[in-house]
């Protein structure tokens with residue numbers, strides 16, 4: 001049987017760092033007189049740091065110099081890292097570790113496909129770094145999700161056909177990227193937001209081994 005590659009997004013899938021991104025962006029935006037809603041925040045999920053700030057500036061109709069742009073990105077990241085530094089294994093989302101172990105026991109490939117430049121540090125903090133065969137993060141790609149570069153790079157590194165890859169994602173941008181790459185897309189989160197996914201679950205506690213076994217066995221042409 002062909003070995004499948006299970007590609008996990010990080011923020012919002014393995015750990016709930018999405019809430020820390022939200023807090024840090026909100027604080028930064030407010031400091032320059034811009035505000036945005038939780039609904040707008042959905043558009044920041046899965047997209048790069050640069051793209052996120054560009055969106056916030058567009059929402060606030062602000063234009064700033066290149067130098068200020070770099071300064072704001074660094075302020076946001078410093079604030080975000082203050083949350084990350086306090087993370088530990090207790091912040092791994094329910095049943096994620098169990099599913100990683102099961103896929104490992106079933107001898108499947110396991111990869112990370114994240115837009116975050118802080119991905120390795122976060123995995124280290126929650127003690128999951130050694131669970132991944134391959135890590136592709138924001139330092140390895142030039143095109144942000146919904147461009148499928150991050151997932152295709154993981155597939156290439158694992159010598160896997162994209163059709164044999166399964167992506168777990170919490171963002172609409174990430175689901176679109178998986179679909180464009182012809183991978184199986186599994187949304188983790190809200191059914192309405194992620195309706196473009198092949199399957200959607202609220203969280204990993206809803207995913208059982210029967211479902212995983214089906215994905216492992218499935219032959220896609």
Ligand code: B16
Nearest residue numbers: 010011045046048049114115116117
């Ligand atoms: P950083 P993911 C993404 O991670 C986040 O969802 C997104 O909100 C963030 O802007 C992006 O990483 C960049 O993160 O500032 O740490 O480089 O969901 O693709 O794992």
Ligand code: MG
Nearest residue numbers: 009011012170
């Ligand atoms: Mg995410």
